[in-house]
Structure formats: C-alpha cells, structure tokens
Amino acid sequence: MALVVICGQPCSGKSMAALCLAEALKESESKDTVRIIDETLFHLDRNQSYANMTAEKNLRGVLRSEVDRSVSKDNIIIVDSLNSIKGYRYELWCLARATGIRYCVLYCDVEETHCRKWNEERQGKGEKGEVAYDDKIFEDLVRRFEKPDRRNRWDSPLFELWPHKNGIEKSSDAILDAVSYLTKKLDSKSRDVKILQPTIATQNTRFSEANSLYELDRATQEVTNAIVEAQSKALGGPLNGISLGQGLPNINISRSVGLPELRRLRRTFMKLTGQTSLSGRPPPSDADSAKRMFVDYLNRELDTTA
DSSP states (O other), X not given: OEEEEEEESTXXXXXXHHHHHHHHHXXXXXXXXXXXXXXXXXXXXXXXXXXXXXXXXXXXXXXXXXXXXXXXXXXXXXXXXXXXXXXXXXXXXXXXHHHTOEEEEEEEOOOHHHHHHHHHHHHHHOOTTOOOOOHHHHHHHHHHOOOOOTTSGGGOSEEEEOHHHHOOOTTSHHHHHHHXXXXXXXXXXXXXXXXXXXXXXXXOXXXXXXXXXXXXXXXXXXXXXXXXXXXXXXXXXXXXXXXXXXXXXXXXXXXXXXXXXXXXXXXXXXXXXXXXXXXXXXXXXXXXXXXXXXXXXXXXXXXXXO
C-alpha cells in the first residue's frame, strides 16, 4: 500500500521515528501489515557497512533488494536507514512507482552538533541496539549527506521531525500527518494523497484476459522467491535443483543468480509471453502452467549464460 523512506544524518533519531510511525500505523484503522526494513534485519554491523564505498554500496543493494521483494499493495514498508543519497531515494521511489502505491519521506532534521553529541553518548554506553559510529565514519557520512528537498518527486511528500527540539513520539505532528497520508481512504474528493502510477517502461505487457496477467505475475514472483530462498539456505553452496512442488519441473541452476538478473529475466519472460503472436500459443491461464513456462525459460536462459 505504501513505501516510507526514513531519512536523516547519522544518530538523528531515525530508528526511533520508524518505531513510532510503525506503532502509530498499527493503532490506526488501517489493516495493512507494517514492516520495518533496516540493517539489523540482516545482522549487519553499522561501522563495517559504512567502512568504505564498496561496503556501503553493497548495503544499499541488500536493502533495496529486500524492499523490492516486500513492497506490495497489501502492506506498508518503512525503510529505516540513512538514505542520505538522493539518487538512492530516487531508486526507492521508482520501486514504489512500479508497484503503484503511495510514497513519502520522513526526515529527521537534526543539527550536526546534536548528532555528534548523541553519537558520543552511544560510544560511552555501548548498549545493544545503540551502536555508535566510529568518528571517522561519522564525519564522512555527515559530509556526504544530501538533504531531501520537497520539490523533488522522490522527496515528496516530505514530513519533517525535529527530535532535538520536541523529541519523537507516536503522537508527534509529523508522525500523525504521515499516518493520515498513508491510511486515508481515497474518494473522488481526495486531492492531497497521490498514488504513484507505473509508466510504460515499468508496466508489464497486457494480455487479452486480465486473469492471465494476474496468474503470470503471481506465479513468476513465486518462482523468483523460491530461487532466492534456496540460494540463501545454501549459503553459496551448489544447488542440485530447486523443487516447486509435485507435478512441476525443477529449477536447475549451477551458479548463484542475483536478484537483479532474476528480475531482468522475469520482465523479459512476461513481455515475450504477452506477445502471443510470436509463439502461436495463448498466455497461461493458471498458476501451474505459468510456472512451468517460466521454469523452462529460466533453465534454458541460465544454462546458456552459465
């Protein structure tokens, strides 16, 4: 239903803002599932993740992939991270647009001196869940922070918090405004809530029957999820075939396949399947037939590119 990007300098209260927003959403009338995606979800060390540009890029890729897997019209995803680079916020905005959901940015606007003070306090406590940044990493992150601008599509609508002035509670004005925006029911009079619409580039080819598109989208996503889960359990080891269930062919891959490549193959398959005139066959009308076609396509393509 929505994607919320928490943004702010290091030690500016982002995690507290994410928790308060999640609690406020759960107490609202909305029945959507609320989920927070952050570094702790993957047991990543904060300083190691920002030790250099390569590690930071890998961290952003992990978080973006998880958002891509999780975002849908049935839940509210909160991305709790620095999200300090405007190009990265644009990528998250594109994921929301491709799904056709609401999007907003919650910005913890805290002066650098307060962030530095809070980081030093964490260094003194060393409590679990309050890991401090190393001084060198902290200075680098502050220097490279790109403040959100509500004039940018990927930074709008923008809800601002001032934790160093008013603190953060689920009853804070910005939190309540964000909850109202995310849960407001749409009608013909709604003007202040924007649902992102997929562009031609992000839309899948339409079939003559709406049910075919639904089955194809759901089935291919289930196959993709099965591959990602199997590779995660294998911990980089060899895979001797991924089973999707009785009566369905196994997925045979001899190498690790990243999510970007799986997404590319999935998009290509859906477009080719939509062009029924090329194959002379109608699109699949049920989930099992869609899975068989997609698995055959993957086995053929991955065998070719191995």
